[in-house]
Amino acid sequence: MFVRLKRSGPPGAVREYLQIVESYREAGKVRQRLIATLGRRDALVASGALDDLIRSLTKFSEQLRVVERVRAQGLQAHAARAWGPALVFGRLWEQQGLPEIVARLARGRRFDFDLERACFALALQRLCAPGSDLQGAAWVRTIECPGVEGLALHHLYRTVGGFLAVHRAELERELFLRDRDLFTQTLDLVFIDTTSTFVWRPEESPLRRRGYSRDRRPDQPQVIIALAVDRQGWPIAWDILPGNTDDRTAFTRMIDTLRSRFAIGRVIVVADRGMLSQKVLARLTGAAEAPFDYIVGCRLRQDATVADEVLARPGRYHAVDGRASLQGKEVHVGGQRYIVCRNLDEARKDAAARAAILAKLERALAQGPKAVIGNAGFKRFLTVAKGSVAIDRAAVERDARLDGKFVLRTSTALSAEEVARAYKSLWRVERAFREVKSTFKVRPIFHHRDDTSTGHIVACFLALRLEVDLQRRLDERQVDVAWPDLMRDLTEVRAVELTLDGQRYRLRTDLRGSAYHAFAAAGVRPPAVVTPLGPVPAVSPPAGPPGVEVPASW
Numbered sequence: 001m002f003v004r005l006k007r008s009g010p011p012g013a014v015r016e017y018l019q020i021v022e023s024y025r026e027a028g029k030v031r032q033r034l035i036a037t038l039g040r041r042d043a044l045v046a047s048g049a050l051d052d053l054i055r056s057l058t059k060f061s062e063q064l065r066v067v068e069r070v071r072a073q074g075l076q077a078h079a080a081r082a083w084g085p086a087l088v089f090g091r092l093w094e095q096q097g098l099p100e101i102v103a104r105l106a107r108g109r110r111f112d113f114d115l116e117r118a119c120f121a122l123a124l125q126r127l128c129a130p131g132s133d134l135q136g137a138a139w140v141r142t143i144e145c146p147g148v149e150g151l152a153l154h155h156l157y158r159t160v161g162g163f164l165a166v167h168r169a170e171l172e173r174e175l176f177l178r179d180r181d182l183f184t185q186t187l188d189l190v191f192i193d194t195t196s197t198f199v200w201r202p203e204e205s206p207l208r209r210r211g212y213s214r215d216r217r218p219d220q221p222q223v224i225i226a227l228a229v230d231r232q233g234w235p236i237a238w239d240i241l242p243g244n245t246d247d248r249t250a251f252t253r254m255i256d257t258l259r260s261r262f263a264i265g266r267v268i269v270v271a272d273r274g275m276l277s278q279k280v281l282a283r284l285t286g287a288a289e290a291p292f293d294y295i296v297g298c299r300l301r302q303d304a305t306v307a308d309e310v311l312a313r314p315g316r317y318h319a320v321d322g323r324a325s326l327q328g329k330e331v332h333v334g335g336q337r338y339i340v341c342r343n344l345d346e347a348r349k350d351a352a353a354r355a356a357i358l359a360k361l362e363r364a365l366a367q368g369p370k371a372v373i374g375n376a377g378f379k380r381f382l383t384v385a386k387g388s389v390a391i392d393r394a395a396v397e398r399d400a401r402l403d404g405k406f407v408l409r410t411s412t413a414l415s416a417e418e419v420a421r422a423y424k425s426l427w428r429v430e431r432a433f434r435e436v437k438s439t440f441k442v443r444p445i446f447h448h449r450d451d452t453s454t455g456h457i458v459a460c461f462l463a464l465r466l467e468v469d470l471q472r473r474l475d476e477r478q479v480d481v482a483w484p485d486l487m488r489d490l491t492e493v494r495a496v497e498l499t500l501d502g503q504r505y506r507l508r509t510d511l512r513g514s515a516y517h518a519f520a521a522a523g524v525r526p527p528a529v530v531t532p533l534g535p536v537p538a539v540s541p542p543a544g545p546p547g548v549e550v551p552a553s554w
Contacts, residue, residue, distance in 0.1 A: 004032075005041070016041040018050075077498040083508065084493030084515055085128050086145035088522045092469045093120055098462070101174045105167045111158070117147035118159040119462065126463035128491060132446050133157060133456075144495035160447070160455030168458050169261060172237055175465070176262050179234065189231040190258065191270045191426050194250045196243065198222040199445045199453060207450040209243035223445070225457065226250045228258065231425060233468055237262065238461050240454050248277050255283060255292065266292065268412055270422055273297040285411060295414075295423050298338070298407040306407050310338045317342055320420045328416040339408040339419045347404025354399060357381065361391060473521035481514040489513035493526075497533075504533035 006017045018038040024031055044050040093099070102116045124145070125136040137153040164171070198220040199208045208221035215222070222243035228236045237257055241250050251271060258264045269284060269292050284292045298306045310331050317327035317340075325345045331338045357377060364372045369389040372378045380399070383392035410419050447453040467483070474481065493515050496507040508527050511519065519526055 001035070003038075006037075018044060076500075077496060080494045080496045081142055081144040082128070082491045082493070083144040083495040083527075084490035084511075084518070085124060085487070086143055087493075087524050087527070088470065088490060088518050089124055089127065089466045090120070090145070091522045091524045092466050093123070096175070096465065096469065097178045098175075101171065101178070102163075105170055105174070106163065111163075113151060113155045113158075114147050115159060115163060117145075118151055118155050119164065119459070121145070121148045121151055122156060122159060122164075122459040123462040123466060126460050127467065128487065133160065157452065160459060161449060161452040164455035164458040165451040168240075168454065171458070173261055176236060179236075188267060189270060189422055189425070190228050190236065190264075190267050191230075192226065192228045192251060192254050193272055193426070194224060194226045194247050196222045196224050197445060197457075199447075201448065205450050207240070207242055207453065209245075211242075211244035212246075223453065223457070224250055226254045227461075228254055231422075232472065234472075235461060235465055235468065238457075240457055248280050252280055252283050258292075268293045268295060268414075268422065270295045270426055271297070272426060273299050281411075293410070293412045295408055295410045295412065295419055297423065298409050300402050300405065300407060305333060306338070309333045310340060310407055311401060311405070313340075315340075318417065320417045326420065326424075328420040330416045337410055339410060339416045341406050341408065341420045341423075343404040343406075345404070350403040351400065354396070354403075358391065358396065365389065365391070470518065470521060474517060477517065477521055479514070479517045479521065481517065486514045486518060489515040490518055499536050502536050504536055506531040506533055 001020065001022045004019045004021045006019050007014050008017070009015045018041050020035040020038065022033045022035050024033060038044060038053070039049075041050075044053075098119070099116050102119055106115050121140050122133075122136065124143070125131070125139055128143075129135070129139050131139070133156040134153060136156055137151065140148045140151050196211070196214045198213060198215050198217040199222060201208060201221060204210065204221045207223055209223075210218065210221050211224070213220075213222055224241040224243055224245045226239040226241065228238070230236055237254065239250070239254055239257055241253060245253075255269065258267075271294070273296075281294065281296075284294050298310075300306055300311070310333050313331045313333070315329040315331060317329045320326040320328050320341070326341065326343050328339055328341045331340055358381065361372065361378050361381060364375075364378070372382065372389060381392055381395055383390055383395070406423075408419055408423050412419065414422070445453050445456055447456055471483075474486075489512055492509065492513075493511055494509045496509065498505055498507065506527075508529050508531075511526060
């Protein structure tokens with residue numbers, strides 16, 4: 001049912017009538033039925049009868065009745081901005097001392113914008129709405145955060161390239177020293193790992209180089225990121241290296257950084273497979289000023305000493321962490337100490353995966369040797385002799401001896417159980433990389449220059465510090481919540497600006513889901529539900545051109 005405007009009469013004397021019409025379907029066709037004619041349009045408007053009719057009809061509509069009441073009370077809503085993330089992470093940002101550190105590093109330099117707010121906005125964007133700086137310049141308009149409303153795109157560009165990239169080393173050192181005082185932690189274990197992230201630029205540069213791509217984008221140049229965290233997963237240091245840097249060189253660079261930039265004394269460095277070489281180990285233990293102990297994973301198949309001697313040594317396994325599924329034993333070969341670990345759960349998975357491969361291989365062999373040639377998954381279980389292809393049973397047995405096992409090489413005096421537990425904690429740095437590359441979308445990088453690319457990565461790690469800080473506080477409160485759910489609930493805490501009877505107010509929406517836990521963990525008291533902001537500012541009418549009077553009703 002709707003109102004139709006009906007025109008009738010000769011040209012020059014057309015009259016308009018308002019009619020109420022109903023649509024209905026008959027024999028598959030849409031037809032219209034006249035319900036009533038309200039009268040001539042001009043007469044209804046002139047007499048006010050049309051307005052009276054509309055007001056009368058609103059009495060029977062809940063939505064329109066609310067609108068009428070809002071208008072009658074002078075209530076008008078203007079904007080609704082995300083408020084929760086800025087409140088929670090803003091408190092963590094302050095407690096980590098970042099406003100003071102940024103101000104100290106920027107001393108003597110002139111910025112025509114609030115540099116500290118720009119740094120915080122870049123980190124907050126990585127947490128809430130990862131994207132380019134162009135997207136970030138628009139995103140800051142959607143959040144309730146003092147000091148960011150005046151930020152423009154060129155301010156963000158100048159922050160990443162002219163400050164974060166330039167002062168990266170000083171920023172890391174200042175944060176490290178403050179962390180030691182703030183959290184009073186004993187730095188005994190340092191976990192180091194590397195990853196790569198590609199750049200959307202075909203041209204190479206001193207930083208952007210092509211190399212082994214973990215992103216499976218060998219066509220694009222990349223940068224290498226090395227990260228060191230402590231046993232709680234707290235980021236200690238990060239390094240940004242050319243994309244063609246191998247893992248061992250990156251590992252060595254990080255060791256040098258820990259010694260020189262942070263003056264870290266004797267610690268135990270924990271690293272994954274691929275970092276191990278005699279040169280790297282000598283670099284770790286040979287420095288007279290700060291020798292480091294190490295726990296490093298070994299390659300089971302590529303390392304002949306491990307495959308032929310370490311794994312062949314007999315010995316009794318002992319449970320690790322009181323779990324019968326994870327076991328370890330100590331082996332000494334050639335003056336080196338190894339810890340052989342066996343995970344019974346993983347052993348069963350490895351055996352099942354191998355059985356599936358062998359079953360598929362036997363079916364393929366039944367079709368002839370051509371069916372298996374060139375299959376990388378079958379290659380290690382095959383033997384070729386005199387033109388025939390068969391399953392290598394000796395290779396199958398050798399592979400079975402590795403089920404669920406990993407071998408660690410260490411220079412420490414820790415027990416086998418302690419070494420195994422320390423290495424298993426390497427998941428903390430791996431988790432940090434997953435968060436940096438997925439949650440914060442550090443990849444791909446769209447910046448044209450090396451300095452802005454570096455600043456972009458520094459902003460990502462500032463965001464990582466905020467995330468790790470909040471996650472640690474939630475763990476202490478035994479609050480288990482998925483990070484995407486937490487961010488969704490925080491974003492739903494909004495600030496609604498409205499005016500009522502000439503006065504401005506800010507309303508806070510309710511805390512739902514896990515938002516309350518985030519506020520409590522960060523030590524933030526939720527703002528009042530209603531905050532008065534003062535009277536609506538008077539707006540002067542625009543000045544008209546000379547000789548033209550602006551109407552008083554403007």
